[in-house]
Amino acid sequence: MTQPLSPMEIFKLLNKSNCRQCGEATCMAFAAAVFRGEKSLRDCPYLDEQTVSKYSQEDESASLPESQEEQEKLVQQLKSEISSLDLSEVAERVSGELSNHSLKIYMLGKPVYVFGNGELYSDIHLNPWVVLPLLHHLLYGTGAQPIGKWISFREIQGGMSWNGLFQQRSTKPLKKVLDNYSELFEDVLTIFKGQRVDSQFGADIGVVLYPLPKVPVLFNYRKSEEEFESSLHIFFDKTVDSNISIQAAFSLCTGLVRMFEQIALRHGGHKEAHKRC
Numbered sequence: 001m002t003q004p005l006s007p008m009e010i011f012k013l014l015n016k017s018n019c020r021q022c023g024e025a026t027c028m029a030f031a032a033a034v035f036r037g038e039k040s041l042r043d044c045p046y047l048d049e050q051t052v053s054k055y056s057q058e059d060e061s062a063s064l065p066e067s068q069e070e071q072e073k074l075v076q077q078l079k080s081e082i083s084s085l086d087l088s089e090v091a092e093r094v095s096g097e098l099s100n101h102s103l104k105i106y107m108l109g110k111p112v113y114v115f116g117n118g119e120l121y122s123d124i125h126l127n128p129w130v131v132l133p134l135l136h137h138l139l140y141g142t143g144a145q146p147i148g149k150w151i152s153f154r155e156i157q158g159g160m161s162w163n164g165l166f167q168q169r170s171t172k173p174l175k176k177v178l179d180n181y182s183e184l185f186e187d188v189l190t191i192f193k194g195q196r197v198d199s200q201f202g203a204d205i206g207v208v209l210y211p212l213p214k215v216p217v218l219f220n221y222r223k224s225e226e227e228f229e230s231s232l233h234i235f236f237d238k239t240v241d242s243n244i245s246i247q248a249a250f251s252l253c254t255g256l257v258r259m260f261e262q263i264a265l266r267h268g269g270h271k272e273a274h275k276r277c
Contacts, residue, residue, distance in 0.1 A: 079118025109193030129255030
């Protein structure tokens, strides 16, 4: 499958009319958005299907276990591998603590206990999408310290193949949640001990979360204004692929988005009911 290598190559495919029907101000802005994975070539009303198919960024080889049965099978396999590890070595590598024959680490500011047989305990609900990268981090993470330099998902090693799916499963659904429930990040900051950071890359809101001890994730959200739609960018520390694989990074953000959707439904619904009262 052929892929454009740069925003300029994508721009050359367009009719340069700056019609704005794609939601961007110019064709060049649209080309940059496609390159970053925030837009699809299909969002341009003037591109024919042959061109769209030829230069599509989607990669059918990018896949993860979809069914609950498949996920549970993979989780059990990783847990069995955990049982062969020296937890004291893992604790040092991932900045954890040994406590009562278990390893204590923090996910989203909450303690999670990992036992010698690979079983997990936490007060927070750990969906399979989050458990998979956690186990992967414990097994294969090098312990590289975050350096505070942010990269997009597509810039992670192997991210190009996964980027289209990542935008569909993580960026777009989370942007939809934020569009409908603007207080989500306020709730997330309180519940998961996130850090508000100075807005970057033109965003109105910047929030950093630590879903894994050495894997910070930056969420930048820009509200809609006039004819321009809102935007959301998700960034990872440049050391991310030293601590989790591209599949694990994908799974991690998918799990976070599902958690955020539940928070929005629960907290947003309560606040709406309170307003009506």
